[in-house]
Amino acid sequence: MTDVLPWLIPLIVVVVLGAVAAYVLPRTRRDAQQPPAVDRPAVAEQPAAGAVAEHETPLPDDDAGPSPVEARVASPIEHPEPAAGRLVRLRDRLARSGSPLGARLLAVLSRDHLTEDDWDELEETLLLADVGAGPAGELIDALRTRVRVQGVSDPAAVRTMLREELIALVDPTMDRTLHTDGAEPGTPGVVLVVGVNGTGKTTTVGKLARVLVAEGKAVVLGAADTFRAAAADQLQTWGSRVGVPTVRADRDGADPAAVAFDAVKQGKADGVDVVLVDTAGRLQNKAGLMDELGKITRVVTREAPLTEVLLVLDATTGQNGMQQARVFGEVAGVTGIVLTKLDGTAKGGIVVAVQRALGVPVKLVGLGEGPDDLAPFDAAQFVDGILG
Numbered sequence: 485m486t487d488v489l490p491w492l493i494p495l496i497v498v499v500v501l502g503a504v505a506a507y508v509l510p511r512t513r514r515d516a517q518q519p520p521a522v523d524r525p526a527v528a529e530q531p532a533a534g535a536v537a538e539h540e541t542p543l544p545d546d547d548a549g550p551s552p553v554e555a556r557v558a559s560p561i562e563h564p565e566p567a568a569g570r571l572v573r574l575r576d577r578l579a580r581s582g583s584p585l586g587a588r589l590l591a592v593l594s595r596d597h598l599t600e601d602d603w604d605e606l607e608e609t610l611l612l613a614d615v616g617a618g619p620a621g622e623l624i625d626a627l628r629t630r631v632r633v634q635g636v637s638d639p640a641a642v643r644t645m646l647r648e649e650l651i652a653l654v655d656p657t658m659d660r661t662l663h664t665d666g667a668e669p670g671t672p673g674v675v676l677v678v679g680v681n682g683t684g685k686t687t688t689v690g691k692l693a694r695v696l697v698a699e700g701k702a703v704v705l706g707a708a709d710t711f712r713a714a715a716a717d718q719l720q721t722w723g724s725r726v727g728v729p730t731v732r733a734d735r736d737g738a739d740p741a742a743v744a745f746d747a748v749k750q751g752k753a754d755g756v757d758v759v760l761v762d763t764a765g766r767l768q769n770k771a772g773l774m775d776e777l778g779k780i781t782r783v784v785t786r787e788a789p790l791t792e793v794l795l796v797l798d799a800t801t802g803q804n805g806m807q808q809a810r811v812f813g814e815v816a817g818v819t820g821i822v823l824t825k826l827d828g829t830a831k832g833g834i835v836v837a838v839q840r841a842l843g844v845p846v847k848l849v850g851l852g853e854g855p856d857d858l859a860p861f862d863a864a865q866f867v868d869g870i871l872g
């Protein structure tokens with residue numbers, strides 16, 4: 485035994501050292517490869533002297549609010565297709581959901597001699613599709629007059645008339661341009677996305693970022709939904725797929741106005757084309773949340789003018805969306821409507837009703853949960869989708 489000891493002890497030391505090295509070294513290397521969790525932007529500056537003093541809406545830096553952080557996530561970058569022409573998918577989606585609107589209208593109109601009951605049935609069909617009483621009555625009157633005056637009974641001709649009247653009702657003259665160009669030199673376009681809970685705001689911001697990237701635009705996302713913990717992660721995931729950074733708060737429940745402000749500030753500093761700001765879902769009867777929305781609008785405007793305020797409405801909620809639309813219109817100065825989940829309803833008439841209620845156009849529609857299921861709205865394509 486004493487003969488073995490002199491070489492056994494060094495051997496044990498070598499084996500132990502080897503085991504320790506095998507455990508520690510790979511961990512150290514792995515840690516060195518990890519990107520930092522977050523990348524803090526410069527501390528937000530005060531706006532220029534002379535900016536409007538507003539005691540009830542302190543500037544983000546005065547808020548003891550969050551210090552928003554910008555997260556850039558490295559992952560394979562996707563190259564989405566441009567959005568033009570996507571609305572044709574509506575026909576397929578509606579066909580799958582058994583769109584009764586177009587089918588029922590055409591079934592009645594193809595009858596030989598249209599009676600009073602037939603016209604009532606047509607009007608009822610339009611009402612069931614959420615067109616709204618006023619517009620439904622207008623369409624029936626216009627169609628009735630044309631059918632009578634022109635003495636048309638051929639189903640194909642009646643169908644053409646119906647198509648024309650529906651297009652007129654949806655109003656092809658409305659300007660549906662999405663305003664994403666900066667309103668002033670050196671400022672990005674700023675798009676604020678608002679609406680009640682679960683309508684699809686975050687999803688829409690993510691899809692819209694893809695549309696803009698497909699157009700070759702540089703985009704920054706602002707995760708001003710600090711109310712729902714997972715919303716910022718959800719948004720960041722959308723952005724990272726197309727190489728778009730997300731400015732977010734470093735803690736839940738932070739001041740959303742501060743995050744929105746920092747996102748726009750960051751976008752301006754980076755010289756991007758568009759900043760898209762997601763906000764928390766809010767009920768139109770919750771005064772505090774609606775005040776908060778007003779504050780976001782005012783604070784963001786100090787950094788750059790808002791170029792578009794999009795109200796996201798869930799098409800499946802039908803007429804309930806009308807009251808929401810009106811209140812948001814008053815508080816947030818809505819300039820365009822995004823109607824989501826149009827794939828999940830046969831009641832496309834809500835397009836007409838909501839445009840009438842707000843006097844602003846539907847600019848985009850959601851046609852599904854897929855990343856590229858957001859389509860620019862077009863009156864004729866929409867009606868063709870409904871009529872099948």
Ligand SMILES: Nc1nc2c(ncn2[C@@H]2O[C@H](COP(=O)(O)OP(=O)(O)OP(=O)(O)O)[C@@H](O)[C@H]2O)c(=O)[nH]1
Pocket residue numbers: 679680681682683684685686687688709712715764765766824825826827828849850851852853857
């Ligand atoms: N079928 C369908 N689902 C959609 C569409 N747009 C959004 N969704 C789904 O609607 C659900 C809610 O979407 P979110 O984007 O989380 O809604 P949100 O308005 O941000 O929600 P809050 O932050 O809670 O207010 C998700 O499951 C989306 O996939 C659409 O056009 N069609």
